[in-house]
Amino acid sequence: MSQIEQNFRHLLSKKPEIEKCYAQGLVNRRSLARYLIQNKIAKNNQFEAVIAMLRRFEFKIPKEEKDLFKQFRMGIKDDILILDFEKEKTLLIKLSELVAGTNYDQGDVLKIVVGSSTIKVFLDKKNESKVKSLTEHYKRNEKRDKISEISMIFSDESIITKGIVSAITRELAINDIVISELLTASPELLLYIKEEYVLKAYEVLKRLQR
Known part of the structure; x- marks a missing residue:
């Protein structure tokens, strides 16, 4: 797990509404990446790395949990x-x-x-x-x-x-x-x-x- 992902998970524990809004499509990936950089989750020169992390990150509840x-x-x-x-x-x-x-x-x-x-x-x-x-x-x-x-x-x-x-x-x-x-x-x-x-x-x- 990268440092960016660790920082992101820590942020989600404090602001769970971010995960829900993203999973429902209310916030797009690039906007969320900019928000994360603004809040020091990643450095200014890591925009593409943040995008890649968000692309891999599993936001939705797995199917077995939904059932x-x-x-x-x-x-x-x-x-x-x-x-x-x-x-x-x-x-x-x-x-x-x-x-x-x-x-x-x-x-x-x-x-x-x-x-x-x-x-x-x-x-x-x-x-x-x-x-x-x-x-x-x-x-x-x-x-x-x-x-x-x-x-x-x-x-x-x-x-x-x-x-x-x-x-x-x-x-x-x-x-x-x-x-x-x-x-x-x-x-x-x-x-x-x-x-x-x-x-x-x-x-x-x-x-x-x-």
Whole structure:
């Protein structure tokens, strides 16, 4: 991979809208090359090298990814609460008691994520009191409410297909939608988004199926 391509990929990670506009034919190759030189992605005397790089660069989502996007199922659950605690072994033991009392068959949400220094709990707002009684003596770093959970379930082929998560996060970023949290349990992807963004996010994700 050339230095120009490395610089270009770095730019796309910050400005994903460039890739989408180019792939849809809204920006031509020479105009994009001039833009890249103006923004120091390449030197002034490298115009033809930039053109050659853009000619080789794969902008479009591969066909197998498009097929997977047509097949996924999506569901939304509102009124989710996210609690962030300092990591303590005794806290994790107490939280495990909640699992037995959670009715997953009726759609109740309870997910416990153990990081290197924190423990995060994802649950229904209506069940906050159950957690509060167990965690009142532990340090809580943050509480986020008015969160929606978007569940995206793909076919099993998604597990060995690259670029699915990046395509989704890119589309949401282009549309100014902030992802509060993201979890995976392949082939399921879980997005946690503020309720104010959820309708727009749903529309954006549905467009991927077309």
